[in-house]
Amino acid sequence: EVHLLESGGGLIQPGGSLRLSCAASGLGFSTSVLTWIRQAPGRGLEWVSSFNDNGARTFYADSVKGRFTISRDNSKSTFYLHMDLLRAEDTAVYYCVRSPSGTCLFEDWGQGTLVTVSS
């Protein structure tokens, strides 16, 4: 079983930048599909971004494309979400999620970190 722990959330002004981190423990990090999913207050789940399992490809939701960047460091079993040009509508709890190699089946979830974009 993989355990995931997010950090880096907080209050940020519109137009600002923030980097979220997700530290993983357990087996399978380097061969996992890694994903960020967010949930605005009182709303449903929204996919943000994913790495494929070898890290060679990245995918982004249209709502964040060009503003958010996902990266990973297999040596540290950590992956990141760098968020630029933040908007009020980016306010949400951000979850890091792990899937088995080659799938986007969301087996392991972090506890989430809250990002609040407000002046």
Next chain:
Amino acid sequence: EIVLTQSPATLSLSPGDRATLSCRASRSVSAYLAWYQQKPGQSPRLLIYDASNRATGVPARFSGSGSGTDFTLTISSLEPEDFAVYYCHQRQYWPPVTFGQGTRLEIK
């Protein structure tokens, strides 16, 4: 993009009742449909994958069925801890990853 539509939005039942939740896809996703449970203040949890397979540790009262565009999550006899929000998710066509809007299962 595959659109997933869940119904009903809210389901009010009592402990011991049978719950039936639906998820309809805008086009066929074969059997690549999963269900997640989210309790207040908690992260979502995988319940069912590939339409009918229970994830590790999920009680047998949870079952999934369907293929193509129409899927069902059934809870045979509700326990107090089952009252939560349930989301469906398809992994046949991604990106983008899509979820249903959720069904809130509340105590009547």
